[in-house]
Amino acid sequence: MTHDVTNQPPPLTGYDVSSDRALLDGLTREGADWATGELRQLGLLAGGAKAQEWGRLANENPPVLRTHDRYGHRIDEVEFHPAWHELMAVAVAGGLHASPWTSARPGAHVARAAKFFTWSQVEAGHGCPISMTYAAVAALRHSPELRAEWEPLLASRTYDFGLRPAREKRGVLAGMAMTEKQGGSDVRANTTQAERLGDGTFAITGHKWFNSAPMCDVFLVLAQAPGGLSCFLLPRVLPDGSRNAMRLMRLKDKLGNKSNASAEVEYEGAIAFLVGEEGRGVRTIIEMVNMTRLDCVIGSAAGMRYGVAQAIHHARHRRAFGKPLVEQPLMRNVLADLALESEAATTLMMRLAGATDRAVRGDAAEGMFRRTALAAAKYWICKRAPVHAAESLECLGGNGYVEESQMPRLFRDSPLNGIWEGSGNIAALDVFRAIVKEPETLDAFFEEVELAKGSDGRLDSGIYRAKDFLAGASSAELGARRVVEHLAIVLQASLLVRHGDAAVADAFCASRLGDDRGYAFGALPSGLDLTPIIDRAAPGAA
Known part of the structure; x- marks a missing residue:
């Protein structure tokens, strides 16, 4: 025999992805x-x-743009592999899109x-497209007539792909x-024009440089109307x-996010409705952006959870130097550190989801907390995702660098949430914008953080330091990243101290707020109990 496969971990399959203690605790809380x-x-x-195979196939067979049919007619359609449609059908049937907006149940x-x-x-x-459909409803609530027409279709749990009039469809998807x-993030520099027509609609003429998920049924678009920059459906x-005069010019060739189409679009007098x-x-559209920002946080937290689950699974089954990797002291340090980052991101994500739910239902205090906390979380959690993905990949060694492991896909996808809905600088400056224009949002932030005051001296020092940063900032814009990073870490620490596992909270405060802290993952200080941290993060453990 020349080929006997030993010491290779089995595939991580046949487990419950939702068996995540931080997630389930947050769901209850x-x-x-x-x-x-x-x-x-x-x-x-x-x-x-089966689902894992759908994910692989959807990425290995990316969407294809068909601008014309065989006879030369313009059709502007995007073709997807059947695996994409399977993924979408499950997401829509599960209500991962706009269904919470039509639910009266608290916690939807x-x-x-x-x-x-x-x-x-x-x-x-x-x-x-699932995220944008979720977020579109928030913007449509500025126009009751449009909301009444489109919200039932947007919230439908039936995935009905294909370009047909809305009245002929059982469900629709929305883009932005x-x-x-x-212009990029400077949308006020947009040049796309909106001309008012006699029937009250508008004709949109211009372009968009990035239009994600261009196969959607309806889009929220910014254009310059006679009265200034306006939002249109x-x-x-x-x-x-x-077919409306929305021309798909080409699909972007992207670093990651391969399964999802992103297009360059031109409008040639396309008909639209003012929102x-x-x-x-x-x-108007910022209501949509706030919702998609929440999903950027959720998506980055999900990537971290996937990465650490794969890393722990590999380390439990792979042996080196006479014992499993998971028993090697330095590997345990790395795994525990990755688990801390993942659990802190998940805990904060669930807190923001709760604040969103209560704010939508009229809780003004939760809305004020969310205003600052969401922007800070968008900045920090999305910044941590790429380095977390890289370290998780490295835990698998050379196997992690091979496409079959799916870890390269995780790594390529990881920077995108930091770019979507305002890159790092935009998110950090948005925190400062809120502090200046709505100082009560900062008060709400510290009211939340200080619920854990007195429970951990390192957290108390972190809170004082955050206030010093804000009070002594001689140039707010120059130092915005440093301040917002610290605000996010303090908020995560407060949530873990109040709601998390004691070992997790202790290690997080020691490594993120203590004096003896490193910079790379795996530099946790000595004296911490790493076993419960790793055990909590193991896939399927709940």
Whole structure:
């Protein structure tokens, strides 16, 4: 025999992805434990070989743009592998998109966040249209007539792919188009024009440089109207069945997010409907952006959870130097550190989902807390995702660098949530914008953080330091990243001290707020109890 395979870990399959103690604790704490059964069902599907194969196939067979049919007619359609449609059908049927908006049950947005977190670990790319559909409803609430027409279709749990008039469909998906070549995040530099027509609609002429998920049924678009930059609802198919003049020029060739189409788009007098007030487009669409920012946090937290689960699984089954990797002291330090980062991200994500749910239902205090905390979390958790993915990949050694492990896909996908909905600088400056324009949001932030005051001296020192940073900032913009990073870490520490496992909270405060802290993962100080941290993070352990 020349080929006897030994000491190779089995595939991580046939487990419950939702069996995550931080996730399940958050589900109960934030008022959605009624969704545990549905979450478990989704988690078992996510941990199965069938769903994992869907994720692989959707990425290895990316979407293809068909601009014309065989006879030369313009069709502007995107073709997807059947695996993509399987992933989408599960997500829509599970209510991972806009279904919470039509639910009167408290905790509906929390349940949806937990499901999105769980199913995103199968494949991240298809989460883009799911997220935008979720977020679109928030913006449409500025226009009651449009909301009444579109919300039932957006919230439908039936996945009905294909370009047809909305009245002929059982469910629709929504996208968003803001970015132009010359502007990027500076949307006020947009040049796309909106001309008012006699019937009250508008004709949109111009372009968008990035339009994610261009196969969606309807889009929220920013354009310059006579009254200023405004938000519009632009359907792909008009009521008479004709294609709207939205031209897909080409699909982007991206680093990651391969399963999801991203297009360059041109409008040639496309028909659209005003959403909200003319000239207040940014204020209108920011409601959508806040929701997709939450999903950026959820998506990054999901990637961390997937990475550490794979790393611990590998270390438990792989032997080196006479014993399993998971028993090697330095590897244990790395695994525990990765687990800390993952659990802190998940705990904060669930707290923000709870704040969103309560704010949507009229809780002003939760809305103020969310205003600052969400922007800080968007900055920090999305920044940590790429380095976490790299370290998780390295735990698998050379196997982690091979495409079959799916870890390269995790690594390629990991920077994207930091770019979507405002890159790092935009998110950090948004925290400062809130502090200056809405100082009560900072008060709400510290009220939350100080609920743990007196429980851990390192956290107390971190809170004082955060206030010193804010009080002594001679140049707010220059130092924004440092301050926002610290705010996010202090908030995570407070949540873990109040709600988390004692060993996790102790290690997090020691390594993130203590004096003896390193910079790379695996530099936890000595004297910490790492066993419960690793055991909590092991896949399927709950």
